Each structure stands twice: as structure tokens, then as C-alpha cells.
Amino acid sequence: MTKEFINVRGMRDLFDKDLKIKYLIENTARELATSYGYQEISTPIIEYTSVFNKTLGESSDVVLKEMYTFEDEKGRSLTLRPEATAGIARAVVSNGLLGSGEYRIPLKLFLFGPMFRYERPQKGRYRQFNQVNFETFGNSIPEFDFELISLAYNFLKKLNLPTNLVLNSLGDLESRTNYKKELLPFLNKNKDNLSEDSKKRINTNPLRILDSKNKIDIEIIRNAPKMNNYLSQKSMDYYETVKKLLVDNNIQFKEDKNLVRGLDYYKETVFEFKTDKLGNQQDTILGGGRYSGLIKMFGGDNIDGVGWAGGVDRLIEIYNDKKLDPKIITTVFDDEYDQEAYRLVNLLRSTNSNQYIFEIYYDVKKDKQVKRANKIKSDFIIYIENKDEVKIYNKKNNNKSTISDYTTNKIFKILNGN
Structure with missing residues (x-):
């Protein structure tokens, strides 16, 4: 068969068993969405490139290396969505959903759909991949961080998938400002030993270096100052409330002081659910946290959001050894x-x-x-x-x-x- 008639590298054809698992995952999420009061939304897979440049950060790997971007006939830059949160926030503002009619504040939304990133394909990672997203807008209290984590926990529990919850706090703006003052000297001191990507980030977004998957960077980062030592009292209280709610509800977790997530808009609580079924580089199957500024970037009010995204393809990989057929x-x-x-x-x-x-x-x-x-x-x-x-x-x-x-x-x- 000629090369023109095979699937594009990193993009898969899904058949009966994989689709059965996909529908099982989606139906499980829908059942929980009803219990938690979330409404479904569907956004276009193509957005103006500025939607992602603005929200994900100009220095992020996604924007610099991984987006499928092209111009239409009128020279407008368009991008296949690499993630869903920015598009959901854009839709919330452009459709006036906050405080309108059937939609209440906090606004609770969920979405299924394909995303696109130009990454190196490997087990559990594809250039077209499916996600399930849950997002809440218009809240600023730790109870909603807990709600989203518990929703994710119950989602994976219903799928009978054993995972480990990992947690951290990025603090508020004051916390991150104080932390950067200590982190920058450490990074500059070790600059010569950092990867090329991390060297570039020292002056643009040093916190992103903590998220590096490069083995050289990981060794250096282990000795970096820890974010929790620079949290403001307000952020410490916030984080302690989230942890207490998890303990009170028997949701076990571990803390990882270097967990920052990969996108620029996060603050306060961040979390990931990990598995050992996909190899060290692909151990996260679901992750999210609290963020601010997204709604404001699109012309809305300056309100917070909290949410998570789950990798459906990675869940399919883990689920494939289970007998689902009739x-x-x-x-x-x-x-x-x-x-x-x-x-x-x-x-x-x-x-x-x-x-x-x-x-x-x-x-x-x-x-x-x-x-x-x-x-x-x-x-x-x-x-x-x-x-x-x-x-x-x-x-x-x-x-x-x-x-x-x-x-x-x-x-x-x-x-x-x-």
C-alpha cells in the first residue's frame, strides 16, 4: 500500500473493542456528571491560534512545538485544539453563559472530544487523542478543588482502575513571586547543566522547568527550593483545607513538591492521578487544578476556574486486558x-x-x-x-x-x- 493511503503517524483507527471501552468511559463520565450537576458542552476542534497562544503561554512546549497551525484562505491563523480548557473558556464568554438563564454560577461544564498535538508517538501518547474534561467557573473556595478531585477519584474508581493521587500547591501570586526569587538563583547556578529547553525558560517561565521530563533536569530539580516553603498564609490555609477534605473522605494522596502541571494558567491546587501501567514517561492519566485569568483573557470577568482532563486513549490502553465483549x-x-x-x-x-x-x-x-x-x-x-x-x-x-x-x-x- 502506498504511503498516501495509510493513517497519518500518531493518529489511529479505532475498532470495535477500543470503541466499546471508549463508550464505557464516556458513559461513566456522563453518569457522574449528572450526579455532580455538570452540563455537557461541545466546542469546535479548530480555534483561532490566539486562543491558545494567549492562554497556554508563548513559552510552553505546546505553543512552541506541538500545535497543528495553518492559515485559511483569508490568511487567518487557525489551530487544531491541543487541549480543551481554553476553548471552553472562550465559549463561556462568547456565548454569555455566566449568569444567563439556564446556566448558574458556579458554571459546571464537561466535554468529550479529540485533541491534536505534534508529539513523538508512543504507548499512550498519540497526535490525535481523546479527552474528557470537567470544568467549573465562578468559584474561589477550596471545597470546589475537592469536588473536582473527588469527581475524578470516583470516575476512576467506577472504571475499576487503580491509580495514585499526587497533589501540590502552586500558591497565589504572592507565593509564586516569592518562590521565583529563590528559584532563579538556583537555576542560574545550575544553568550549564540544564537542558537547552530549560535554559531558555529561566528568563521566561522558570516554574515550567519543574515540569521538565528531561532526565538531566529531573536530577537537578530534586535539589531545588520547594514551593511549599514560600506559600503565603492564605495559600497555606487554602491547601490545608483541600487536604483535610480529602482525608475526611478517605481519598488517599501523596504530595509532590515539584508538581506544577504543564500549562501557565494554574495556581493554588494542582493534582494528577498516576498509574504504572504505561511506562515512566506516560504515568499520568488524569490531571488538573485551579486556574485564574482565563475568562478575563477572553473579555469576561476576572473569575477563577478549576478542572481536570483525562486521557481517554491512555485509559483504553490500560483497560484493554479486561473482557468487555458480550x-x-x-x-x-x-x-x-x-x-x-x-x-x-x-x-x-x-x-x-x-x-x-x-x-x-x-x-x-x-x-x-x-x-x-x-x-x-x-x-x-x-x-x-x-x-x-x-x-x-x-x-x-x-x-x-x-x-x-x-x-x-x-x-x-x-x-x-x-
Whole structure:
């Protein structure tokens, strides 16, 4: 096949099993969204480039290296969205959602959709990737930080995915200003040993160096001053309230004093849920925190937000070893009972709740039907050998059941293990 007719590197075709997992993840998130009072939103995958340049930071890796940007016929710069929060904030302001009609403050929104970043593809990281986002706007109290963390915790718990919660505080503006005064001398002292990217950030956004994934930087950063030593009293109290709420609600966490997240708009609480299933570089499957200034950047009021994004593709990778497919039931019959078999399978299919796949093979002798049933790894085989009864063979435990005067209810009881 010529190169023009294969998928673009880092962009995947998804098939049945992956899509089943994707829908399971989305449906789980939707159920929780209802419980927590969130409303769904959908924004375009293309925005004006300024939407991201303004919000993500001119010196961020996303803006400098990873955005898919192009000009339209009128020379306007457009970008495939690399993340969702900026677009959601833009939509909130441009549609006047804050304080309008059906929308209340705090405004609670969630979104599903594809994002695009030009990164090196590897397990759990793709150039087109799907995310689930939850965002709350118009609040400034730590209880909402806790709510978003608990929502994320319950989301992963419902998916039965073991993770570790990691937490930190970036403090308020006063805290970060004081911290930078101590961090800059340390970074300049170690400048010659830092990566090239980090050297460039010393004078533009030194906090971003703490988020470096470069092994050389990581070793140096271990000895850097810690942010928690420079928190204002207000930020310390704020952070302690978040931690107390987590402890009171039995949500375990660890603190990482170097956790800063990758985008420029964060402040106060930041958090990540990590796993060891994807390798060291891709251990974060969900992350977020509190941020400020986004709404104001788009012409709205100067209000806070707090939210998180979960990587659906990474969740799919972790989930792929779980059996999600429906059980396969194959009906086997002699030629003289073909009409009875057709009628029974049609009834079973019409009353099925997507828990089972009912297979039947037409114009094939009984012994070949059995071979095909084995080939597709049927969980059960239903034998029709006369008009008055069926035999059900459970291939997993070798149990055999015979049902006289059978009905679909009686058959489903056997299939369900009752």
C-alpha cells in the first residue's frame, strides 16, 4: 500500500473493542456528571491560534512545538485544539453563559472530544487523542478543588482502575513571586547543566522547568527550593483545607513538591492521578487544578476556574486486558429443526440487553455448526434436538442443562447463572 493511503503517524483507527471501552468511559463520565450537576458542552476542534497562544503561554512546549497551525484562505491563523480548557473558556464568554438563564454560577461544564498535538508517538501518547474534561467557573473556595478531585477519584474508581493521587500547591501570586526569587538563583547556578529547553525558560517561565521530563533536569530539580516553603498564609490555609477534605473522605494522596502541571494558567491546587501501567514517561492519566485569568483573557470577568482532563486513549490502553465483549451464544440444530432454531434465536435477540451475542449458522450441517461455535470461542452452545426441549452447554465450566417446555425467560436464567 502506498504511503498516501495509510493513517497519518500518531493518529489511529479505532475498532470495535477500543470503541466499546471508549463508550464505557464516556458513559461513566456522563453518569457522574449528572450526579455532580455538570452540563455537557461541545466546542469546535479548530480555534483561532490566539486562543491558545494567549492562554497556554508563548513559552510552553505546546505553543512552541506541538500545535497543528495553518492559515485559511483569508490568511487567518487557525489551530487544531491541543487541549480543551481554553476553548471552553472562550465559549463561556462568547456565548454569555455566566449568569444567563439556564446556566448558574458556579458554571459546571464537561466535554468529550479529540485533541491534536505534534508529539513523538508512543504507548499512550498519540497526535490525535481523546479527552474528557470537567470544568467549573465562578468559584474561589477550596471545597470546589475537592469536588473536582473527588469527581475524578470516583470516575476512576467506577472504571475499576487503580491509580495514585499526587497533589501540590502552586500558591497565589504572592507565593509564586516569592518562590521565583529563590528559584532563579538556583537555576542560574545550575544553568550549564540544564537542558537547552530549560535554559531558555529561566528568563521566561522558570516554574515550567519543574515540569521538565528531561532526565538531566529531573536530577537537578530534586535539589531545588520547594514551593511549599514560600506559600503565603492564605495559600497555606487554602491547601490545608483541600487536604483535610480529602482525608475526611478517605481519598488517599501523596504530595509532590515539584508538581506544577504543564500549562501557565494554574495556581493554588494542582493534582494528577498516576498509574504504572504505561511506562515512566506516560504515568499520568488524569490531571488538573485551579486556574485564574482565563475568562478575563477572553473579555469576561476576572473569575477563577478549576478542572481536570483525562486521557481517554491512555485509559483504553490500560483497560484493554479486561473482557468487555458480550458472551457468545451459538445455537446448533439438526436440519429438521431449522425453523424452530430460527424462531428461538429471533426471540432471544429481540429480548437481549446487549449482554449476549446470539449466533446461528444457516445451511450448515450440525457438526460444522459445532466447529464454528468452537472457533469463535462461544461461551454457551444451545442444542435443539427436538421441539419440546433445548440443551444448554456452558463451555466455561462444562455444566449441561436441559430445559423442557422452554421459554426465553428460562433460557436467560441459565445463561445468567440463576
